[in-house]
Amino acid sequence: MPPFREVLLGGRRRDGPLVLHPHTPRKDKPADNVEILREKVRADKKVVVASVLELTQSEANVFWPFYNAYQSDIYAFIFEQRG
Secondary structure (H helix, E strand, O other): OOHHHHHHHOOOOOOOOEEEOOOOOOOOOOHHHHHHHHHHHHHHHHHHHHHHHHOOHHHHHHHHHHHHHHHHHHHHHHHHHHO
């Protein structure tokens, strides 16, 4: 793993001082990265809810469809409000 300074400044060491190099554009779009992050947060949230509730299989079969629909409605409402 490179030293913290190199990671922070985006540079590479070559025989002594830090040499900075221009940022190379990424192929993926920032909007794609945000959506990936949102999906990960949703999945993590679901894991936390599942661990706290400790549902039986029959309870889970009833609960999760309602939970997923509710979460979808909340996200739709939030994005609708943002315009």
